Amino acid sequence: MHKTAIALSGGADSLMSLLLLRETGAEVMAVHARFLGADDHALHERLRNLCAKLFVPFHLVDLRREFEELVITPFVRAYQSGLTPNPCATCNPAIKFGLLLDRVRALGADRLATGHYARLAQTPHGTALYRGLDAGKDQSYFLSRVPRERFGHVLFPLADWTKNAVQQILAERGLTPPAGRESQEVCFISSDYRDFLRERKARLGGPGPITLADGTVLGRHAGLWNHTLGQRKGLGIAYSQPLYVTGKDFAQNRLLVGPKSETLSPGCRTGIPNLLWPFELWPDEVLAQTIYRQRPEPAHVTVDQTGMTIAFPEPRAMPTPGQVAAVYSAEGQVLAGAVIEEAIHAA
RNA sequence: UGGGGCGUGGCCAAGCUGGCAAGGCAACGGAUUUUGGUUCCGUCAUUCGGAGGUUCGAAUCCUCCCGCCCCAG
Numbered sequence: 001m002h003k004t005a006i007a008l009s010g011g012a013d014s015l016m017s018l019l020l021l022r023e024t025g026a027e028v029m030a031v032h033a034r035f036l037g038a039d040d041h042a043l044h045e046r047l048r049n050l051c052a053k054l055f056v057p058f059h060l061v062d063l064r065r066e067f068e069e070l071v072i073t074p075f076v077r078a079y080q081s082g083l084t085p086n087p088c089a090t091c092n093p094a095i096k097f098g099l100l101l102d103r104v105r106a107l108g109a110d111r112l113a114t115g116h117y118a119r120l121a122q123t124p125h126g127t128a129l130y131r132g133l134d135a136g137k138d139q140s141y142f143l144s145r146v147p148r149e150r151f152g153h154v155l156f157p158l159a160d161w162t163k164n165a166v167q168q169i170l171a172e173r174g175l176t177p178p179a180g181r182e183s184q185e186v187c188f189i190s191s192d193y194r195d196f197l198r199e200r201k202a203r204l205g206g207p208g209p210i211t212l213a214d215g216t217v218l219g220r221h222a223g224l225w226n227h228t229l230g231q232r233k234g235l236g237i238a239y240s241q242p243l244y245v246t247g248k249d250f251a252q253n254r255l256l257v258g259p260k261s262e263t264l265s266p267g268c269r270t271g272i273p274n275l276l277w278p279f280e281l282w283p284d285e286v287l288a289q290t291i292y293r294q295r296p297e298p299a300h301v302t303v304d305q306t307g308m309t310i311a312f313p314e315p316r317a318m319p320t321p322g323q324v325a326a327v328y329s330a331e332g333q334v335l336a337g338a339v340i341e342e343a344i345h346a347a
Numbered sequence: 348u349g350g351g352g353c354g355u356g357g358c359c360a361a362g363c364u365g366g367c368a369a370g371g372c373a374a375c376g377g378a379u380u381u382u383g384g385u386u387c388c389g390u391c392a393u394u395c396g397g398a399g400g401u402u403c404g405a406a407u408c409c410u411c412c413c414g415c416c417c418c419a420g
Contacts, residue, residue, distance in 0.1 A: 086382045238358035238372045
């Protein structure tokens with residue numbers, strides 16, 4: 001008999017997952033992981049009471065120190081070194097399906113369930129990760145860097161659910177998610193990541209010029225960390241057409257900008273990929289996306305000792321160093337995930 | 348102080364055969380969204396360097412003044 005731990009965030013998705021688990025008759029326990037220093041004790045109590053009503057054991061797991069060390073610190077460091085980090089994609093392998101999974105196993109559970117919209121399938125070749133049914137909520141991209149063996153101990157009850165259906169069922173049962181707000185942004189940033197970095201007193205680069213590719217100076221920037229590749233907002237430059245960030249010149253502290261056409265790239269080079277499916281079993285045709293919520297496109301992907309090269313037949317939105325590149329099969333199976341190191345520049 | 352050109356919202360800029368001020372960029376607001384972003388929608392000059400005049404009516408015509416730029420001396 002399996003004993004399943006459900007990670008409750010306080011939102012609708014994990015609450016629905018708990019209900020679905022109970023209906024399967026599985027033995028269930030609930031955990032709520034604390035990530036942040038300033039935590040919501042009222043939320044803890046509501047979760048505790050909710051679980052008591054459902055006769056589900058409830059545990060509070062303190063991962064604040066680990067979250068700080070494994071997610072927040074690298075996040076700040078990334079900005080300091082000119083990258084654009086993706087903290088959610090770091091948190092999943094390091095915290096949720098890393099330390100939290102370890103903790104619940106120590107508490108006696110052998111599986112961890114979460115409210116992610118993604119699907120796992122058991123195959124003769126092992127566990128496979130697929131996109132969730134709800135294309136609009138699919139979170140497989142953020143899960144693409146979780147080590148494959150971890151998924152052998154994971155359950156996604158919402159795999160075949162849509163957000164709408166979840167909300168409808170909860171409403172029908174008169175259940176309100178204990179946390180008022182859904183986690184739709186970085187959980188440790190309340191407003192703007194720039195404010196967060198300033199509050200942290202992170203040592204970041206200073207102001208410098210904004211120039212076109214040919215060196216024409218158009219304005220000033222307040223620090224390269226305020227911008228990311230492909231970004232339009234915030235440049236403050238009135239030009240004949242919209243300008244986008246096309247590059248960062250760290251040597252001269254210059255922010256390079258240009259028209260939309262200059263933000264395209266034929267692909268990227270990544271670090272060592274997290275293979276979620278043995279490379280030799282990959283289909284001939286694979287798709288890749290280099291940003292969340294991007295339409296996956298057919299790509300030529302090669303893997304070697306030091307990383308992965310993704311080449312698109314047609315140039316598309318420039319991949320940003322620090323972000324995640326995910327490789328999929330046509331059926332929506334996640335084949336690999338990796339951190340982008342550099343975009344390939346059009347010839 | 349001879350000649351020529353120009354002055355329209357934060358920037359660029361239509362309009363100048365007179366009829367209640369296009370558009371682009373930026374900015375701001377919203378929608379979308381478990382990352383940075385992107386995208387979409389919306390808002391943004393009762394006023395056209397200033398003062399008079401002509402006219403039913405002027406940014407558009409006339410006069411003067413102010414301020415730029417260019418070419419000559």
